[in-house]
Amino acid sequence: MTRLGLVCLLFVAAAAAQSQRSDFAQSRREATFPPDIFDTRPVALDPNHFRMVLENDHVKVIRVRLGPREKSMVMEIPAHVMTCVTDQRVRVNYAHTKPAERSQKAGYTVWVERDEYGLENLEDKPVEWILVVPNGGEKPG
Numbered sequence: 468m469t470r471l472g473l474v475c476l477l478f479v480a481a482a483a484a485q486s487q488r489s490d491f492a493q494s495r496r497e498a499t500f501p502p503d504i505f506d507t508r509p510v511a512l513d514p515n516h517f518r519m520v521l522e523n524d525h526v527k528v529i530r531v532r533l534g535p536r537e538k539s540m541v542m543e544i545p546a547h548v549m550t551c552v553t554d555q556r557v558r559v560n561y562a563h564t565k566p567a568e569r570s571q572k573a574g575y576t577v578w579v580e581r582d583e584y585g586l587e588n589l590e591d592k593p594v595e596w597i598l599v600v601p602n603g604g605e606k607p608g
Contacts, residue, residue, distance in 0.1 A: 512542050516586075520597070527600040533557075533588040541585035545600050550576045552595035558587040 509517040510529060516539045521528040529547075533539060541562050556570045562583035588594050 509542055509544060513540050525602050527602075529598040529600065531586070531596040531598060532593060533586060533595075534593050535591045536588055538587040539585045541583060543583045544579070544581065544598075546581040547579055547601075548576065548599040549579050550574070550597045550599075552597060553593070555594035556589045557594060558589055560585040560587060 509531075510519045516531055516533055516537070518530045518532070519527065520530050530552075531539075538560075541560055551571045551573055554571070554573050556568065558566050558568050560566045566587075568589070
């Protein structure tokens with residue numbers, strides 16, 4: 468009877484320890500890998516340059532700011548309306564083609580289709596844009 472009681476006690480202690488390890492591992496996974504790890508939105512991938520200003524059922528409004536001579540990372544940018552807040556000269560570094568330089572004046576507004584690219588400020592002053600992404604302009608998921 469003593470051996471049976473000891474075996475049962477060890478079994479219960481092992482199960483409790485396993486449960487604690489499992490809870491610890493789960494909390495560690497949640498801390499290490501947040502649920503949005505596969506979030507491909509520009510505001511998630513490059514929050515230093517892309518900031519969500521407004522989001523509702525109809526649109527997402529994103530402010531893009533690059534400091535002097537700064538670059539953003541190359542990523543997929545959803546289709547959007549772009550309005551330049553400042554005069555600017557930038558290089559658009561496309562993922563699959565050659566880079567292209569662009570110069571626009573403040574107030575310039577244009578529709579831009581979805582594409583993969585990064586931006587490089589060629590000026591010695593900051594540049595800013597506002598992007599208006601219609602609902603459904605981003606990839607689902």
